[in-house]
Amino acid sequence: MTVLPAGAISITDGAIVIAAETVAPRLGLKPEALQAEMQRGQVCCLVETGVDEDEGRTRVTVRYHARSWTLVIEPDGNERATTWSASAIPLKTRATSSDRDQVAAKQRSCLQNMAAAGLTVTYGGLAGLLGLSLPNTIHQITVGLERLMEEDAEASRPFLAALVLSKARGDLPAAGFFDCAQRLGRFTGDANGVEARSFHATELNAALTFWGGSAVSSQDE
Numbered sequence: 001m002t003v004l005p006a007g008a009i010s011i012t013d014g015a016i017v018i019a020a021e022t023v024a025p026r027l028g029l030k031p032e033a034l035q036a037e038m039q040r041g042q043v044c045c046l047v048e049t050g051v052d053e054d055e056g057r058t059r060v061t062v063r064y065h066a067r068s069w070t071l072v073i074e075p076d077g078n079e080r081a082t083t084w085s086a087s088a089i090p091l092k093t094r095a096t097s098s099d100r101d102q103v104a105a106k107q108r109s110c111l112q113n114m115a116a117a118g119l120t121v122t123y124g125g126l127a128g129l130l131g132l133s134l135p136n137t138i139h140q141i142t143v144g145l146e147r148l149m150e151e152d153a154e155a156s157r158p159f160l161a162a163l164v165l166s167k168a169r170g171d172l173p174a175a176g177f178f179d180c181a182q183r184l185g186r187f188t189g190d191a192n193g194v195e196a197r198s199f200h201a202t203e204l205n206a207a208l209t210f211w212g213g214s215a216v217s218s219q220d221e
Contacts, residue, residue: 009073016047016060018071023062026069037064040176044143065183103144104151106130111148111160115211120163120204123174146180153184158206172200 008022020031027034027043037043043064050057058073110129114121121129127137145161152159159181165171178191181199189195 004071009071016058016073018060018062023069027062027064027067029064034064038139040174040179042176042179044139101147103130103132103140104147107141107144108148108151108160111163112211114163115160115208118208120165120171122165122167126164142174142176146176149177149180149184153186158210159186159203160207160211162200162203162207172197 004022008019010017020034024031024034029037034043043062045063046061048059048061050059056075060071060073062069062071107126107130110126111121123138123141127141130141132140141164145164148161149159152161159177161177162173164173164177166174169175175191178187178189178196178199181187181203186203187196187199189199
């Protein structure tokens with residue numbers, strides 16, 4: 001068990017903050033690269049609270065592609081989290097952050113209805129339709145969409161996630177969409193290049209056709 005310095009983690013009003021310098025090396029990244037990948041929605045963080053005999057403990061799991069790091073936070077005698085330990089011990093928990101599969105299931109239902117109506121949506125617009133709350137709203141969306149893409153790839157379906165667009169990228173999906181598509185063997189090229197726009201147009205049209213869509217219009221925030 002590795003004990004971390006207390007300064008590496010802070011808790012304010014229940015929010016757990018872990019220094020990038022602490023997490024990054026465990027995911028094979030530099031701190032500045034970790035922050036960039038978080039902004040791209042490529043880093044997933046799950047926070048769970050212990051129940052029954054594990055009451056008072058908190059487990060934080062951070063994932064980046066195939067790498068993950070788990071931190072178990074244990075309370076001291078004053079019921080303040082002051083002991084920080086990296087551990088893989090079994091822990092009975094109750095999830096406190098959005099469950100990846102549950103978010104993905106809600107997204108699929110919503111996006112299938114939109115596809116049937118020939119609609120697209122922005123990331124913020126989808127968050128609003130799903131009633132997701134801060135913080136990390138967009139992160140919750142992107143993690144769920146990645147799961148949808150994995151399911152669609154396994155079933156040889158067009159990517160339903162192609163319906164979700166970023167205005168900042170000229171109505172293309174976020175770069176993470178193309179990164180995920182590349183990992184799943186569907187896309188080769190630059191996420192910011194002309195091949196990305198061509199690939200997305202093909203996937204979007206295929207998704208609309210597959211789920212009964214027609215003319216495309218946009219559902220904004």
